[in-house]
Amino acid sequence: MTQRTKNRLLITGLLLLAYIAYQYGFSKTVALRSEVVKLTEQKIQYQNAPAQLAALAAKEKQLDQILEKNNVAGNSVQNNLLATLNRLSDSTQVRITTFEKPHIFTEEVSKKTTTTYNFTLEGDYRSLLHILYQLEQRYSYGNIVSAGFIKKKNYRTRKQYLQCQVLLQRLN
Incomplete structure (x- = not known):
C-alpha cells in the first residue's frame, strides 16, 4: 500500500x-x-x-x-352603541336612518372574531363629523373603518341632504 x-x-x-x-x-x-x-x-x-x-x-x-x-356599560355592545348614537343624534340634529344587523366574522386559524356594525346617519356635515369624532375618541366601541358621505336629493321636496354610511369594526 x-x-x-x-x-x-x-x-x-x-x-x-x-x-x-x-x-x-x-x-x-x-x-x-x-x-x-x-x-x-x-x-x-x-x-x-x-x-x-x-x-x-x-x-x-x-x-x-x-x-x-368611557360610558360603556352592560353586555350588549350593539345596544350600547345604538343608545350612544341616539343620545348624540338628539344633541346634534342628526337622524339615524339605518342600523343594520352586525356582521360577525371568525377567523379560522386564530379563532378571533371581528364584528362590523353598519349604520347610516343623516344630517349636516359638521354634525356628522362631530358624531364620528365622538365615537372614535370618546367611546370605546371600536375603530371606524369607513365613513362614506353621500349627497342625495329628495325629489318631492326638491331639497338636498347628506348621508354618512359608517362601518365600525370591533375586534373581540
Missing part, C-alpha cells in the same frame, strides 16, 4: 469513527440538553405564573375603570 492509500483509509476511518461516536454518544447528550433547556423554560414560566395572574387581575380592574369612564 502506498502512503496515499493509507491516508485515505485513515481519513475514512476517522470519519466513520466520528459518525459512530455521534450516533451512540453525542446525539443522546444533545437531545437531553435540548430537553433540559425546554424544561428549564417551563419551570421559569410556572414560577412566574402567580405574578402574571396578579398583573392580569390588575389590568382587568384598570380596563373596567376605562370602560366605566
Whole structure:
C-alpha cells in the first residue's frame, strides 16, 4: 500500500469513527440538553405564573375603570352603541336612518372574531363629523373603518341632504 492509500483509509476511518461516536454518544447528550433547556423554560414560566395572574387581575380592574369612564356599560355592545348614537343624534340634529344587523366574522386559524356594525346617519356635515369624532375618541366601541358621505336629493321636496354610511369594526 502506498502512503496515499493509507491516508485515505485513515481519513475514512476517522470519519466513520466520528459518525459512530455521534450516533451512540453525542446525539443522546444533545437531545437531553435540548430537553433540559425546554424544561428549564417551563419551570421559569410556572414560577412566574402567580405574578402574571396578579398583573392580569390588575389590568382587568384598570380596563373596567376605562370602560366605566368611557360610558360603556352592560353586555350588549350593539345596544350600547345604538343608545350612544341616539343620545348624540338628539344633541346634534342628526337622524339615524339605518342600523343594520352586525356582521360577525371568525377567523379560522386564530379563532378571533371581528364584528362590523353598519349604520347610516343623516344630517349636516359638521354634525356628522362631530358624531364620528365622538365615537372614535370618546367611546370605546371600536375603530371606524369607513365613513362614506353621500349627497342625495329628495325629489318631492326638491331639497338636498347628506348621508354618512359608517362601518365600525370591533375586534373581540
